[in-house]
Amino acid sequence: MTSPHVAALRSVALNVPDPDLAAEFYTEVWNLAVADRQDGAVYLRGTGPAHHLLALHPGEQTEIRNVTFRARSADALPVLAERTVGAGGRVLRPVAPVTEPGGGVALIIADQDGRIFRFVHGDAEHDVDTAAVPDRPVRLAHVVLNSHDVSRSQAFFERALGFTLSDRTRMMAFLRCGSDHHCVAFGDSDRDSLNHIAFLMPDLESVMRGGGRMKDAGYPVGWGPGRHGPGNNAFNYFVGPFGVVIEYTAEVLQVDDSYPTGGPEDWTWPPGRIDQWGIGQPPTPAIKEAQQAIRFMPAAAF
Structure with a gap:
């Protein structure tokens, strides 16, 4: 719902x-x-x-x-x-x-x-930019936050905000507020931090073309290209300026109340594979480090 x-x-x-x-x-x-x-x-x-x-x-x-x-x-x-x-x-x-x-x-x-x-x-x-170039982000697709207690973070979003769990893997809880499979997810970690910010591209071609533009600018692919399990979205991950992990994504699964909530047993991969395609490189050490490094500003400083 x-x-x-x-x-x-x-x-x-x-x-x-x-x-x-x-x-x-x-x-x-x-x-x-x-x-x-x-x-x-x-x-x-x-x-x-x-x-x-x-x-x-x-x-x-x-x-x-x-x-x-x-x-x-x-x-x-x-x-x-x-x-x-x-x-x-x-x-x-x-x-x-x-x-x-x-x-x-x-x-x-x-x-x-x-x-x-x-x-x-x-x-x-804004008015929708109908003259947009094909590989320009449309909106945010999701944000993934690391949590020292994923179940507790999930429960808060369900109880306080009315979100619904779409899928739970061994490491992550994927939550939705609308028809996108998830707009926020929590990943298991020993620290509460930013994992990454995902920008929705118009299509798969834009994800790939954007990835090429990043490589041309000196930003190597940190993970991908690939297609996730939960959410079924295509992806390319990079580490941007000041250590922020950013993702180009497209083709996010659209769901409704008929979507069966999956558990860890539903999301397993053959040995050596971490996405549906299995053609891209796995996460680099640099992106794994960056996915743990950025904390929230203390609420007391607000």
Whole structure:
């Protein structure tokens, strides 16, 4: 089922040591476009309606500031606040107008482990860019967060936010709020951190062409190309500036209430294979290290 409160993943905000340098990469190589700038931060959009997909703020080190979802209605925001507290989280900022580009109103919370999430409604949207080049990201497909307790993280998203478990592998829980197989997933780890941010491309051809552009720019494939099991999406992973792991993906499985929730026994691979195709390289040591390195900004600093 879809979440009655949350409509979609909208954006991820990061602190980075040099937002302008990072923005140069994300526009010239990754193929996003600048939506706005404010107070040293750069807001980057895709070809879809979301005001921005990625916000780059100045900071001494690379951190996740927050993950932002779009609420289904303004009335959903106070409900989310109440459910957050009931599920063991905290309200960091009650519903209030958003002062950054995109506007609208937002609720800001932290889960039991201090991860910061925002829920916005009434934010500005762009007209869809019908003149987009084929290999430009459309929107965010999902964000994967590492968790020292995947079951606890999953339970919070189910109880507080109304998400539904699509699949559970030995290492990961895949959760959805709409028809995408997942828009957030939690991976088993000894630290709570950012695993990667996935950008939805228009098609498989764009995933491959974007990967070639990255290699031409000196960013080798960190994992892929391949096709995942849960979600059935094609992928290419890279380590971008300041150690952020980013993914080009396409053909994400669309599901409804008839989708049978899978367990670890449903997602096993033959020896030596870690995706459906089995043609791409496995994750490199560099990408494995980067997938563990970036923590959330402390909620106490908010």
